Amino acid sequence: MQNKQILVVEDESAIRDMLRFALERAEFRLALAANAQEARLRIAEARPDLILLDWMMPGLSGVEYAKELKNGATTKDIPIIMVTARAEEEDKVRALNIGADDYVSKPFSFPELIARIQAVLRRSMPGGVEERLAVAGLEVDAASQRVTARGEPVKLGPTEYRLLHFFISHPERVYTREQVLDRVWGQNVYVEERTVDVHIRRLRKALQPYGYDNMIQTVRGTGYRFSDKV
Amino acid sequence: MQNKQILVVEDESAIRDMLRFALERAEFRLALAANAQEARLRIAEARPDLILLDWMMPGLSGVEYAKELKNGATTKDIPIIMVTARAEEEDKVRALNIGADDYVSKPFSFPELIARIQAVLRRSMPGGVEERLAVAGLEVDAASQRVTARGEPVKLGPTEYRLLHFFISHPERVYTREQVLDRVWGQNVYVEERTVDVHIRRLRKALQPYGYDNMIQTVRGTGYRFSDKV
DNA sequence: CAGTTCGGTTAAAAACTTGTCACATTTCTA
DNA sequence: TAGAAATGTGACAAGTTTTTAACCGAACTG
Numbered sequence: 001m002q003n004k005q006i007l008v009v010e011d012e013s014a015i016r017d018m019l020r021f022a023l024e025r026a027e028f029r030l031a032l033a034a035n036a037q038e039a040r041l042r043i044a045e046a047r048p049d050l051i052l053l054d055w056m057m058p059g060l061s062g063v064e065y066a067k068e069l070k071n072g073a074t075t076k077d078i079p080i081i082m083v084t085a086r087a088e089e090e091d092k093v094r095a096l097n098i099g100a101d102d103y104v105s106k107p108f109s110f111p112e113l114i115a116r117i118q119a120v121l122r123r124s125m126p127g128g129v130e131e132r133l134a135v136a137g138l139e140v141d142a143a144s145q146r147v148t149a150r151g152e153p154v155k156l157g158p159t160e161y162r163l164l165h166f167f168i169s170h171p172e173r174v175y176t177r178e179q180v181l182d183r184v185w186g187q188n189v190y191v192e193e194r195t196v197d198v199h200i201r202r203l204r205k206a207l208q209p210y211g212y213d214n215m216i217q218t219v220r221g222t223g224y225r226f227s228d229k230v
Numbered sequence: 231m232q233n234k235q236i237l238v239v240e241d242e243s244a245i246r247d248m249l250r251f252a253l254e255r256a257e258f259r260l261a262l263a264a265n266a267q268e269a270r271l272r273i274a275e276a277r278p279d280l281i282l283l284d285w286m287m288p289g290l291s292g293v294e295y296a297k298e299l300k301n302g303a304t305t306k307d308i309p310i311i312m313v314t315a316r317a318e319e320e321d322k323v324r325a326l327n328i329g330a331d332d333y334v335s336k337p338f339s340f341p342e343l344i345a346r347i348q349a350v351l352r353r354s355m356p357g358g359v360e361e362r363l364a365v366a367g368l369e370v371d372a373a374s375q376r377v378t379a380r381g382e383p384v385k386l387g388p389t390e391y392r393l394l395h396f397f398i399s400h401p402e403r404v405y406t407r408e409q410v411l412d413r414v415w416g417q418n419v420y421v422e423e424r425t426v427d428v429h430i431r432r433l434r435k436a437l438q439p440y441g442y443d444n445m446i447q448t449v450r451g452t453g454y455r456f457s458d459k460v
Numbered sequence: 461c462a463g464t465t466c467g468g469t470t471a472a473a474a475a476c477t478t479g480t481c482a483c484a485t486t487t488c489t490a
Numbered sequence: 491t492a493g494a495a496a497t498g499t500g501a502c503a504a505g506t507t508t509t510t511a512a513c514c515g516a517a518c519t520g
Contacts, residue, residue, distance in 0.1 A: 096267065141402070143402065143403045143404070144402040144403050144404055144455055144457065145404040145449050145452060145455070146402075146455070146457075153459055153460060157450070157476080157477055157478080158450060158451040158452070158477075158478095159477075159478070191478095191479065191480090192479070192480065192481095194479090194480075194481090194497090195478080195479055195480075197496095197497065197498070197499095198478085198479075198480080198498090198499085199478085199479095200497095200498095201497095201498065201499065201500095202478095204498095205499095218496095218497070218498090220486095220487070220488085220496065220497075221488090221495095221496075387465080387466060387467080388466080388467095389466080389467070421467090421468065421469090422468070422469065422470090424468090424469075424470080424508095425467080425468055425469075427507095427508065427509070427510095428467085428468075428469080428509090428510090429467085429468090430508095430509095431508095431509065431510070431511095432467095448507090448508070448509090450475090450476070450477080450506095450507065450508075451477085451506090451507075
């Protein structure tokens with residue numbers, strides 16, 4: 001599985017489904033939004049690695065929303081690929097001027113789309129968001145993809161890493177297993193909800209030697225919460 | 231294979247292809263960009279040894295971009311050769327005034343181009359940044375292109391050397407195989423991703439006698455990372 | 461031009477991940 | 491407090507990724 005998450009912002013459900021199909025085949029994790037408003041929520045929750053943004057949308061248009069994204073401190077580094085029905089050069093220039101990273105016009109071939117996504121991801125990664133999340137001596141560094149507990153490196157599997165990364169990015173907030181699956185595994189990936197429990201367990205176990213295991217708290221009847229307060 | 235990487239910044243794809251052909255034949259590693267914006271990304275990613283810059287480009291022109299480069303702290307030392315359609319003396323003077331290192335006008339012969347590139351590289355090299363990278367007793371000296379482990383010379387093949395040089399220049403950061411290929415082998419070189427693994431293996435083997443082999447760490451599911459922390 | 465080094469590829473072996481299950485333990489509620 | 495519900499735990503089998511060794515042709519070296 002690719003470990004990149006892509007947020008698709010597209011109002012037409014037919015196209016959304018098509019994109020979903022293509023991106024899933026290419027093994028991206030994905031998140032879907034029908035409009036800018038939904039997209040905002042998704043971004044706040046899951047931090048997508050790339051946004052596929054429809055040029056025209058009811059409400060806040062894709063262009064306007066792209067501007068908003070590129071102005072936001074936390075969102076300006078998320079690469080954007082604009083998707084449009086019109087294949088006009090003018091639009092392309094406009095898209096790039098706003099700060100979009102690439103531009104595809106419908107109809108596009110899936111391989112082309114995937115190739116462009118890969119290219120943008122490749123490009124944006126090294127200079128990418130220098131994330132360094134730390135809570136009470138527990139540090140998650142996105143660049144090195146490493147977790148350290150009071151300076152000591154903690155050994156985690158890929159899923160454990162993503163799980164911790166997700167939780168430490170959203171402290172003090174309860175998530176249901178379903179939500180965790182959506183955010184960490186990707187939407188519409190079918191795995192048992194109990195799988196979350198097992199991975200939580202593994203993560204806790206890995207953090208135990210450093211005394212950080214109780215930061216992932218069980219909220220009985222709901223799900224889990226990350227917090228440094230006991 | 232030459233181990234110099236050249237960044238070609240040129241909007242016309244025909245000329246870009248021509249240059250690619252010529253430079254690849256001359257065995258340079260190369261990176262391509264269609265405009266200044268792309269070029270910025272490429273420079274951030276791969277640190278080219280020389281930039282071939284088109285005089286006229288849509289958006290930020292070659293001239294303006296050259297200025298930008300020569301003002302940037304990290305980029306001011308990368309030599310620039312301006313490429314232009316007009317063979318006017320005036321332009322040449324202007325180019326050199328900006329800080330470009332040389333100037334070729336279309337149409338140019340490939341041998342001439344190559345010769346100029348070689349000349350500029352030769353010139354810029356000795357005065358170039360005397361790189362001496364060292365981490366925890368492992369030292370890579372760019373000038374002599376030699377690696378020493380606690381003073382002991384380490385025998386490495388050219389590719390192993392470049393690989394180590396790349397990794398030691400970017401510690402604490404994960405790179406995918408694809409990124410490593412782009413940056414160590416050069417873009418648009420087609421080799422299997424597994425090749426990276428094999429060379430990593432060879433490098434580790436060479437470093438093993440000195441106990442430095444575990445500095446190149448596997449990040450399962452992603453790629454590799456260089457780090458002195460275990 | 462013979463021997464050596466070098467680089468890319470391949471395939472099999474080894475190492476590690478991961479989803480799920482079955483059972484244990486805890487917590488809640490009637 | 492008994493029983494139900496929710497969560498924790500260890501083990502496993504399948505799948506995936508990485509390591510390793512071996513091969514081969516091309517490029518170098520003497």
